[in-house]
Amino acid sequence: MLLERLAADWRENPPKGPVIAAGSTGSVPATADLLAVIARLPQGAVILPGLDRTLDDESWKALAEGKHPTHPQAMLARLLAHLGLRRDHVRDWPLTKTDRLRVAARALRMTQIAHAMHPTKLDPEEGCPDPDALAGLQRIDCRERSEEALVAALLMRETLEEPERTAALVTADRVLARAVRAQLARWNISVDDSAGEPLSLSPPARFLQLVASTLAEDFAPVPLLSLLKHPLCALGEKSGNARAFARRLDRFERKGRFLLRGPRIGAGLAGLLAEAEKLSLPKRDCKRIARLNQIFAPLTGLFEDRHEERAGLPELISAHLAVAEALADTGTGDGARRLWGGDAGEKTALVMERLREGALHGIMVERDEYAGLITAVLERESLRRAWGGHPRLQILGTIEARLFHADRMILAGLDEGSWPPLNEPDPWLNRRMRAELGLPPPERRIGQSAHDFVQACGAEEVWLLRAERIDGVPTTPSRWLQRLSVLSREADKPHDAPAPLAWARRLGEAPEVRSCPPPAPRPAAALRPKRISVTAVETLMRDPYSYYARHILGLDELPALDAETGPAERGILLHDILHRYLAERMTRDMPLARAKERDRLLEIAHAAFADFSNRPAVRAFWWPRFLRIAEAFLDLQKQREADGVRPVLLESKTEMALLDDRVTLVAKADRIDRSPDGVELIDYKTGNLPEANRIAAGYAPQLPLEGWMLERGAFRASNGKPLSGPVAQLSFWKLKGSGDTPIERKRIQDHEARIAEAAVGAQRFLERYLQGDAPFLSEPRAGLEAYPAYAHLARRDEWAGLPELDSPDDDGKGKS
Structure with a gap:
């Protein structure tokens, strides 16, 4: 207009x-x-x-x-x-x-390029016969985008070796442009990018995004810790205090329960504070959580008195900015200065103010959508530095390059989809409709890109760069490169890698490193544990190194932040429900009616599931399965009671001295029942049951070892006397909750032999590893440990399966 x-x-x-x-x-x-x-x-x-x-x-x-x-x-x-x-x-x-x-x-080069771009024909025989027609124009095909960025940076760095010589990188790929700037930083060279930097990556904008994300995700551990660790976050104290506070929250643990790691129990800051007080977090940090809750009050208050999680956009932006300034305050009222100072702060403030002024009153935004809105707005903005770039180097977009001349032009990102751009189809207008409305065809952008490419090729020295793969995905060379390649018959000419490419690969070369041998630590006898559980015996047999890392080095696997509830949590939940129900049932002389027993079991289950109230998926997927387990369990319990089988011990802990009192074996049995034939040990499982061949081979000794301990009087009844009677059965109960058998029962065949073998094998292993000097090898028999948690610590991928590495002898000693 x-x-x-x-x-x-x-x-x-x-x-x-x-x-x-x-x-x-x-x-x-x-x-x-x-x-x-x-x-x-x-x-x-x-x-x-x-x-x-x-x-x-x-x-x-x-x-x-x-x-x-x-x-x-x-x-x-x-x-x-x-x-x-x-x-x-x-x-x-x-x-x-x-x-x-x-x-x-x-002129000869430009004529050859014009011939290559001919709209209807491309005949190498009609091109210029002069072999030097494309002199000054060189092409480099790199393996990946990172290599392409390094080659471009090396070409720009080499330009500076000649006084007053200039160079410009021209690319439509902004990711590549940022990668080149990062590579140039290794030589302390700062280069201006005509497209600027994404404003969303600047510290003030990133801080605003973290505030919005923390609100949207209801103060989940990951965004909360990211916010607290941001340099602008201060919480009314010195900025370093907030980061130290975040580190303490990240690792705080009491009796195996982490505050932020593992499945989250409480929702929001109120839930976090309640959980922190329950775990006895130091009072000064509890006060910081309360202060954080106070600072966020302008934002959270917008949703507290509403039935829906929505708020007006202008009010939401105002509260957002107020919270961000309060979080950045170091206690001296300097929050606004710290947040909005500098070029990035000023641009971020301008964008947010423009958004607030443009937001019409009455527009409502969902709480969990606001963070995406802020990110989308900030990602559209660029931050251009007013000064500080190198005077002889430039990074340009394809449009800006029309107005710039340099001695060396580096045209990079020459792949289909980047330069030229993708020919995006119009979802609303087809070609005929566009023509009738006087609109240009969709290919117009490609023609403009082609014009920019040809014009840039007119410089004194031109380098054409592309990457064969980007993020592991093969790319297609730009159509212009393919045309030039055909015309110059480049594909038929054997040639060495161009010098800049050789430099880049030389920079990335690592000195020859011989792979490390398998670890075989031999700690002194005084450092080897004297107590071991039956589950740890199983680990020791399957993967001695995992036992060494966890029980000698004390390296427990750190749970993930805000982890999803998985099989381990499901197993603990079901164990707890059945244990509480059976413990109560054992106190009654007579069982209740079937319906009342069911009501009591479900009442206990409801209380246990309440801890996962903020995890709707748990209720949706686990509860239906539990109902099937509950029905099968009640029927099974009734049948066993009719057969004279009754539980006598639940979650029973015990220990037994071995090897002349030098080692103590510890165990906890899920359930022990007494039957007319003797005593049955039951182990609840929610995952896969041990295979029969592994049990027979001695690599699943947990239940047989518990049977051995029971035979030796280690388990005691409520009156303090050892349980008497032979071990009649060793059983696994798999709590599936699916199929025709919600509870799958599997007995260990020939359990007497398995108990005897486990006793002999365990004592031999404990003698060698806890009393002797056997090395703790990493998975000496590969495949026994399904999920080796310490394989990365043992650097297993580096040496496993390599024939040139020495393997340990049968006595555990490596070759010298």
């Missing part, structure tokens, strides 16, 4: 002074109309960029008619047709003698 009004005004009232329009191809109809007016002004001039006079008339006519819109000259041909001019009507720009020499030196 503005261009149309300007064109109309100049038609009626031509400017008295000169009017010059330079660098435009008139791709926008309103711009083309304005150029037509300027061309007819008394002192008007239109300077066309890179008009090709060598293209044959037939092809030029086709371009002017709108055919071949991807050709570099397509826009100029249509513009001249719109102006009613032929190419011979356009005069050449007067050049100085130096410029004429420079243009003449590259």
Whole structure:
């Protein structure tokens, strides 16, 4: 609209002074109309960029008619047709003698490129026979984008070796541009990017996003810790105190229960504070959580009195900014200065204020959508530095490069989808509809990109860079590279890697490192534990190194932050419900009616499931399965009681001295029942049951060892006397809750032999590992440990399966 009004005004009232329009191809109809007016002004001039006079008339006519819109000259041909001019009507720009020499030196190259871009034919035989036609134009195909960035950085760094020589990187890939800037930083070179940096990555903008994310995710551990660790977060204290507070919260643990790690119990800051007080978090840190709750009150208060999690956008933005300033305050009222100071702070404040002013009253935003809105707004903005870039190096977008000249032009990211861009289909208008409405074809952008590419190839020295893969995905070379390759018959020429590519690969080379041998730690006897549980015996047999790392080095696996509830939590939950129910049932002389027993079991289950009230998936997926388990369990218990089988011990802990009292074996049995035939040990399982061949081979000794301990009187009844009677059965009960058998029972066959073998094998292992000097090898028999938690610590991937590495002898001693 503005261009149309300007064109109309100049038609009626031509400017008295000169009017010059330079660098435009008139791709926008309103711009083309304005150029037509300027061309007819008394002192008007239109300077066309890179008009090709060598293209044959037939092809030029086709371009002017709108055919071949991807050709570099397509826009100029249509513009001249719109102006009613032929190419011979356009005069050449007067050049100085130096410029004429420079243009003449590259005329052969530009002719060859023009031939490569011909809209209808590409015949290598018709190209220029001169082998030096493309002199000064070099192509490098890199393996990955990271290598491409390093090559571009090396080319720019080499340029600085010659005084006053300049270089420019031209690319449409902003990720690549940022990677090149990062590579140049290794030489302490700072380069301006004409596209700027994403504002969303600046500290103030990132801080605002973290505040919004923390609110949206109801103060989940990951965004909460990210917010507390941000340099701008202070909580009314020195900024370093907030980061120290975050580290303490991250690792705080009491009796195996982490505050933030593992499945989250309480929701929101109120839930976090309640859990912190329950775990006896130091009072000073509890006060910081309460202060954090106070600071966030303007935001959380917008949703407390509403039935829906929605709030007005202007009020939400105002509260958001107030909370951010309060979080950044170090106790001296400097929150606004710290947050909005500097170029990034000023730009972020301007964007947020513009968003607030533009937000219409009455627009409601969901609590969990606000963070996405803020991120989307900030990602659209760029931050351009006012100063600080190197005077002889530039990183440019394809449009900015039209106005820039450098001695060395590096055209990078030359892959289909990047340069040229993807030809995105219009979801609303097809080609015919676009033509009827006077809209340009979708391929117009490709034609503009082609024009930019050809113009950039006119520099004194040009490097064409691309990556064969980006993020592991193969890429397709730009169509212009493919055309030039065909014309120069580059694919048929054997050649060494260009020097910059060799430099880049040389920089990435690591010195030859011999793989480390398998670890075989031999701690002194005094450092080896004297107490061991039956489950740890199983670990020791399967993977001695895991036992060493956990029980000697004390390296427990750290739970994930805000971990999803998984099989381990499901197993603990079901164990707890059945234990509490059976413990209560054992106190009654007579069982209740079936319906009442069911009601009591479900009442206990409801109380246990309440701890996972903030995990809807637990209720949705686990509860239906538990109901099937409950029905099967009650039926099974009734049948066993009718057969004279009753539980006598639940979750019973015991220990037994071994090896002349030098080692203590510890165990906790899930359940021990007495039957007319003797005593049955039952182990509840929610995962896979041990395979029969592993039990027979002695690699699943937990239940047989408990049977051995029971036979030796280690388990005691409620009256303090050892349980008497033979071990009648060793059973696994798999609590599936699915299929025809919600509870799958599996007995260990030939359990007497398994008990005897486990007793002998365990004592032999304990003698060697806890009393002897046997090395703790990493999975000496691969595959026995399904989820080896310490394989990375043992660097197993480095040495496992490598034939050149020495393997331990049978006695556990490596070759010398």
